[in-house]
Amino acid sequence: MEVWEIEMSTAHTSAQSAKLILDGQEYDLPMTVGSEGEVGIDIGKLRALTGAVTLDPGYGNTGSCRSTITFIDGEKGILRYRGYPIEEVAEKLQFLEVAYLLLYGKLPTKAEYETFVASVNQHTLVNEEMKNFYVGYPRRGHPMAILASLVASLATFHPSPNEEEVELNIIRLIAKLPTIAAFSYKMSVGQPFVYPRNDLAYCENFLHMTFALPVEPYIVSPTLRKALNLLLILHADHEQNCSTSTVRMVGSSQANVFASVAAGIAALWGPLHGGANQRVIEMLEMIRDDDMDFQKYVAKAKDKNDPFRLMGFGHRVYKNFDPRAKILKGAADEVLGELGVEDPLLEIAKNLEDVALNDSYFVEKKLYPNVDFYSGIIYRAMGIPTGMFTVMFALGRLPGWMAQWKEQRETPGGRIGRPRQIYDGETQRPVPGFDAR
Numbered sequence: 001m002e003v004w005e006i007e008m009s010t011a012h013t014s015a016q017s018a019k020l021i022l023d024g025q026e027y028d029l030p031m032t033v034g035s036e037g038e039v040g041i042d043i044g045k046l047r048a049l050t051g052a053v054t055l056d057p058g059y060g061n062t063g064s065c066r067s068t069i070t071f072i073d074g075e076k077g078i079l080r081y082r083g084y085p086i087e088e089v090a091e092k093l094q095f096l097e098v099a100y101l102l103l104y105g106k107l108p109t110k111a112e113y114e115t116f117v118a119s120v121n122q123h124t125l126v127n128e129e130m131k132n133f134y135v136g137y138p139r140r141g142h143p144m145a146i147l148a149s150l151v152a153s154l155a156t157f158h159p160s161p162n163e164e165e166v167e168l169n170i171i172r173l174i175a176k177l178p179t180i181a182a183f184s185y186k187m188s189v190g191q192p193f194v195y196p197r198n199d200l201a202y203c204e205n206f207l208h209m210t211f212a213l214p215v216e217p218y219i220v221s222p223t224l225r226k227a228l229n230l231l232l233i234l235h236a237d238h239e240q241n242c243s244t245s246t247v248r249m250v251g252s253s254q255a256n257v258f259a260s261v262a263a264g265i266a267a268l269w270g271p272l273h274g275g276a277n278q279r280v281i282e283m284l285e286m287i288r289d290d291d292m293d294f295q296k297y298v299a300k301a302k303d304k305n306d307p308f309r310l311m312g313f314g315h316r317v318y319k320n321f322d323p324r325a326k327i328l329k330g331a332a333d334e335v336l337g338e339l340g341v342e343d344p345l346l347e348i349a350k351n352l353e354d355v356a357l358n359d360s361y362f363v364e365k366k367l368y369p370n371v372d373f374y375s376g377i378i379y380r381a382m383g384i385p386t387g388m389f390t391v392m393f394a395l396g397r398l399p400g401w402m403a404q405w406k407e408q409r410e411t412p413g414g415r416i417g418r419p420r421q422i423y424d425g426e427t428q429r430p431v432p433g434f435d436a437r
Contacts, residue, residue: 001355011295038168053420070237074317090327095232099399123175124196126155134187137205143391150180152262170402171234181391199339203228223338234324243267249417251405262403265394274393277376279310280387294351312373321368328374341381349377
């Protein structure tokens with residue numbers, strides 16, 4: 001078989017088709033161009049035309065959908081929600097405003113926002129029967145396992161027989177996920193559950209449910225509230241990452257929003273995705289236990305024959321810098337300063353950060369600290385235990401997941417996800433009898 005040859009017919013601003021030559025046969029493939037000039041070759045009919053499929057492990061060069069939610073330019077370090085730069089979003093908005101923006105495509109008016117917040121507040125409680133689930137889990141069970149299973153179980157309490165109920169279930173998830181997450185934490189430390197207070201704002205309510213004790217008053221620190229609001233916003237959506245693609249894939253089967261989000265939580269749990277900030281802290285603990293010798297681990301990271309890698313550095317999409325990390329770097333300094341936190345892990349983190357930003361090896365390879373590096377540091381300073389880091393990621397990513405699920409569901413002509421493969425196994429052979437085995 002001949003090597004494929006692809007020719008784009010015109011400049012990307014007016015591209016119409018690409019020419020594919022396979023086995024001497026020419027095929028015209030339609031082109032598609034996004035609003036930011038991204039060019040895609042539409043291969044939807046490739047197999048029907050040629051009998052061939054593309055092979056793209058990890059889908060790094062495959063566009064699985066058209067979307068109006070989030071734009072990323074990894075080369076330039078750009079991230080925008082519905083066209084709004086992440087720098088302005090993080091500075092000017094509250095998390096529930098961002099949730100509304102992602103879900104409905106526009107920033108809410110004052111009246112719309114007040115109605116939205118009131119709707120969320122109406123649904124912060126979980127059914128009392130759900131508390132029985134917590135009793136059945138091991139006390140030291142990972143909070144992500146509990147979160148995924150309880151989100152899936154919401155479908156048994158809130159079925160979605162009609163369109164109106166579907167929209168309500170989206171509100172229910174935004175309202176109930178902080179309660180489920182806080183209850184998971186309380187169970188892990190053997191403390192009684194603290195019920196939501198609807199007189200508190202979204203971030204304050206979660207912090208209250210997480211850290212308050214029935215025997216003493218708990219005042220939410222403005223520093224913690226501000227830091228949590230920022231962290232949730234910066235994680236709210238990130239285009240077609242592993243967990244978001246999972247949510248869309250599951251949703252393509254017309255699965256309900258609870259099942260789809262539960263699948264996204266499971267995907268997020270992995271250490272190469274949402275679990276990365278937990279691995280950052282574990283790495284810092286390892287360096288702390290080795291006489292704080294961070295230079296030793298910098299040298300190991302530079303040694304191509306050493307399997308050790310510095311966690312929290314570099315990013316698959318961002319080849320310049322992670323714009324979220326730049327925002328969190330400033331926030332980390334502010335939070336640690338205001339809280340007066342003294343922690344050897346944070347000192348190691350600052351040393352590693354200084355190396356990464358100034359060492360020619362890291363600069364040339366563009367191994368800058370990413371969002372996972374700083375988020376783990378801030379969560380630790382806030383008193384969030386390491387096992388809860390990925391849960392916090394899920395709280396932030398929830399509106400993005402649901403916006404993507406909603407968009408996929410409402411796209412005309414949407415098809416169930418069904419990737420192809422290149423089979424490398426045995427060719428046809430007969431089944432031998434017992435004596436011949």
